[in-house]
Amino acid sequence: MAVVDLASTRPVWSVPDATVAAVRRAFGRGWTVRPVTALASSDGDGATGSSAAIAAAVGAEVYVGWGVPPDVAKAAGTTLRWAHTAAAGVGASITPALRSTGATLTNSAGVHAEPVADWALAAIAFCLRGFHHAVRAQTARHWAKAAFTDGSVPVRELAGTRVGLLGLGGIGRAVARRCAALGMRVAAVRRHPRRARPRGVTWVRGTDQLAALAARSDVLVLAAPHTRDTRGVVNAAVLRALPRGACVINVSRGELLDETALRAALDDGHVAACALDVFQREPLPADAAWWDHPRVLVFPHASGVSDRFWVRETALLVDNIRRYRDGRRLKNVVNLDLGY
Numbered sequence: 001m002a003v004v005d006l007a008s009t010r011p012v013w014s015v016p017d018a019t020v021a022a023v024r025r026a027f028g029r030g031w032t033v034r035p036v037t038a039l040a041s042s043d044g045d046g047a048t049g050s051s052a053a054i055a056a057a058v059g060a061e062v063y064v065g066w067g068v069p070p071d072v073a074k075a076a077g078t079t080l081r082w083a084h085t086a087a088a089g090v091g092a093s094i095t096p097a098l099r100s101t102g103a104t105l106t107n108s109a110g111v112h113a114e115p116v117a118d119w120a121l122a123a124i125a126f127c128l129r130g131f132h133h134a135v136r137a138q139t140a141r142h143w144a145k146a147a148f149t150d151g152s153v154p155v156r157e158l159a160g161t162r163v164g165l166l167g168l169g170g171i172g173r174a175v176a177r178r179c180a181a182l183g184m185r186v187a188a189v190r191r192h193p194r195r196a197r198p199r200g201v202t203w204v205r206g207t208d209q210l211a212a213l214a215a216r217s218d219v220l221v222l223a224a225p226h227t228r229d230t231r232g233v234v235n236a237a238v239l240r241a242l243p244r245g246a247c248v249i250n251v252s253r254g255e256l257l258d259e260t261a262l263r264a265a266l267d268d269g270h271v272a273a274c275a276l277d278v279f280q281r282e283p284l285p286a287d288a289a290w291w292d293h294p295r296v297l298v299f300p301h302a303s304g305v306s307d308r309f310w311v312r313e314t315a316l317l318v319d320n321i322r323r324y325r326d327g328r329r330l331k332n333v334v335n336l337d338l339g340y
Contacts, residue, residue: 001032005053005065005072006086008042012305013066013086019314023064026321034060042066044282044301045092046085062324064317068105073097082324086313088112088304089253090334091226098336105334106320109225110170111312112304116223116251117174119303123275124163124179124219127247130155132273132295154245154272156218159183164217165201166210166234167224169340171251173198175221189213190224207233214241219249226253227339236261245272251303254280266295277303 004023006015015035024033038052046067057063057075063083065072073080073095080101085093088109098105126132130153137144147153163179165172165188176186180200187203189210197204205212207224210233214220220242224230235258239248248271250257259280265271275297276290282301284290290298320330334340 001034001060002027002062003034003036003053003056003060003064003072005036005040005049005056005063007035007037007039008066009039010042012309013042014039016310019310019317022314022318023321026318027325036065040066042087044087045089046087068093068095068098070095070097073101073103076101076103078102082106082330084108084317084320086111089226091253091339094334094336094339104330105336106330106332107334107340108313108316109332109340111309111316112306113170113174114312115306115309116171116303117178119277119299120171120175120221120223120249120251121178121182123249123251123277123297123299124161124221124247125158126275126297127219127249127273128156128158128161132297136294160185162187162216162218164188164213164220166207166213166220166222166256167252168198168201168204169223169225172221172223175223176200187213187216191229210234211238211241214238214246215243217242217246219247222248222250222252222256224252224256225340226255231255232258234258234262236264239265239271242271244270246270247272248274248276250274250276250278252278254278254282263289263293266293271295273297275299277301 008014020035034056036053036056038050041048049069049072054071054075057072059079060076061081067085068083074097080103082104084106086108090107133153161184163184163186168188168190179186186201189205189207193204193206239261273295277299278301323330
């Protein structure tokens with residue numbers, strides 16, 4: 001039996017009937033596919049199951065949801081052999097309950113790469129071309145030409161800009177392709193620096209060289225998964241290693257970034273501007289200082305929203321179901337110890 005627990009409180013993420021039908025066809029004869037109609041949270045890493053999902057999971061061999069709630073894993077127990085999350089992040093899913101099942105966990109990291117990379121590119125342009133200042137000026141009904149022509153608002157061309165990537169997974173590679181195509185110079189750090197270097201990336205080192213990457217970056221893009229090794233990795237020392245006037249873009253998780261250190265670097269002008277899709281506390285509290293900072297773009301953890309999400313997610317699900325039935329290796333298998 002397979003449980004499909006993909007009805008979401010967010011309409012854009014709620015599973016369409018066509019995807020459920022495609023899943024049924026992929027499993028084929030001999031399988032019962034049980035959709036859960038109760039709404040689940042698809043925010044962040046998901047993993048907040050409903051009572052209906054817990055009841056449906058009893059005896060399930062396969063579970064597909066927004067994360068893997070601990071109570072769902074407990075209900076399925078050792079009958080659970082494969083769990084898939086439609087989210088990219090898996091931190092909330094890797095629990096003692098899931099580990100005890102012995103099930104394989106897969107995620108949807110590559111599904112989100114294209115829209116998130118689109119957002120990152122737009123955010124880079126937003127920061128480099130001074131759009132943050134134009135938005136403030138428009139709100140104040142102020143014709144701000146003087147600020148753009150007297151040097152008060154630093155602007156630069158995209159071509160030739162040095163972009164540093166923390167992470168070269170699906171999102172990092174997609175960002176790199178876009179930046180290189182526009183003439184930007186792309187460097188990166190990642191966990192396994194000796195792997196083949198993606199096209200357009202000219203310099204790759206291990207994550208222990210993050211400060212060195214920052215020193216050669218006009219824009220630093222955070223695109224690594226949140227794990228115990230990446231928590232707080234972009235700290236004050238890394239931010240101060242950036243050239244004065246650099247920009248910071250975060251499409252990963254708020255936990256990677258020392259927000260206090262970033263605020264200090266913004267306040268004294270060391271960091272010129274930043275675009276943040278993620279924060280340590282979400283939803284961002286109404287009294288958070290980020291809302292009012294003149295050089296910060298606040299985005300509500302929605303960079304992955306896309307009109308093509310379910311096209312890609314359905315294709316991934318169908319492919320992996322066929323692989324599962326054939327006994328072949330699944331795509332996007334998560335290493336439970338590494339956390340991605």
